[in-house]
Amino acid sequence: xxxxxxxxxxxxxGAHASPLEKTxxxxxxxxxxxxxxxxxxxxxxxFVGTGWVTGDGLSVITNAHVVADLPDGVNIEQLGIVVAxxxxxxxxxxxxxxxxxxxxxxxxxxxxxPPLPAMKLGDSASVAEGRDxxxxxxxxxxxxxxxxxxxxxxxxxxxxxxxxSLNSGKLDARAITALQRDAFKIFQLDGTAYxxxxxxxxxxxxxxxxxxxxxxxxxKGLKETAISAPSGIxxxxxxxxxxxxxxxK
Numbered sequence: 001x002x003x004x005x006x007x008x009x010x011x012x013x014g015a016h017a018s019p020l021e022k023t024x025x026x027x028x029x030x031x032x033x034x035x036x037x038x039x040x041x042x043x044x045x046x047f048v049g050t051g052w053v054t055g056d057g058l059s060v061i062t063n064a065h066v067v068a069d070l071p072d073g074v075n076i077e078q079l080g081i082v083v084a085x086x087x088x089x090x091x092x093x094x095x096x097x098x099x100x101x102x103x104x105x106x107x108x109x110x111x112x113x114p115p116l117p118a119m120k121l122g123d124s125a126s127v128a129e130g131r132d133x134x135x136x137x138x139x140x141x142x143x144x145x146x147x148x149x150x151x152x153x154x155x156x157x158x159x160x161x162x163x164x165s166l167n168s169g170k171l172d173a174r175a176i177t178a179l180q181r182d183a184f185k186i187f188q189l190d191g192t193a194y195x196x197x198x199x200x201x202x203x204x205x206x207x208x209x210x211x212x213x214x215x216x217x218x219x220k221g222l223k224e225t226a227i228s229a230p231s232g233i234x235x236x237x238x239x240x241x242x243x244x245x246x247x248x249k
Contacts, residue, residue, distance in 0.1 A: 057115025
C-alpha cells in the first residue's frame, strides 16, 4: 500500500507541473554562453553574455554589444559559444555572420559540430502589454557556474528606445545619434535581469517561442542616462528584428 501511495503522489505531482516547467526543460539545450577561447589564457574560456540557437541549429543570436570586443573569426583568440556539459563546459568556435548595431543584435554561425536544438521565433508584433513572459540565461555568467536561470516577467510597456532629454545639457553624442535614427519600440519588462543575461531569449512560457532578446547595456544607456543607480527595469529588443538579421547575406 505504501508503494502504491507514493506512485499516486508522484503521478499527481507530474500532472500538476506548470507549462513553464516543461518549457524550461525544452529550451535549456538551446541557450548557450557566448565568449572566446584562448589556449594560453587562464582560464582559457572567457564568458561575455548569453546566446540562443535558432534556424538550422547552427545559428546563435546574442546582442551586438556582447561580441563588440571579441574577434570575429579564427585567430589566437577564437569567438564561439560555451555549452554546459555536466559539471564543466565545452567551447565551440563560431564566426560573426551578421551584425545589426541599430537594434543591438548579432548572428553567430557555428563552424563545426552537429546542430543544436533550435528555438522558434514567435510573432513579436502581436504581443500586447500585460503578456506573461519568461527569459532564461546566465546571470553573472561563470562566476556562479554556467547554470541556466529562468525569470518570469510581465510585459509592462512597449516604449520608444530613446527618451528625449529634458534639457540639452543631458544630451551626449550617442543620444543625439540615436534620436536622428528612425525610432523603434522595445519591450519594458518588470522582471530583473543581471550582467550576463544580455542576449537571453524572452519567450512564451507555454510554447517557448522567442518574442524578444534581453538587452542590459545598450538600451539602458539611451533611456536612462539621467539615472546614476540601477533602476531594476529590464528591456528587450522585439524578435522581429532577429528575422531581418537572419536574412542578411
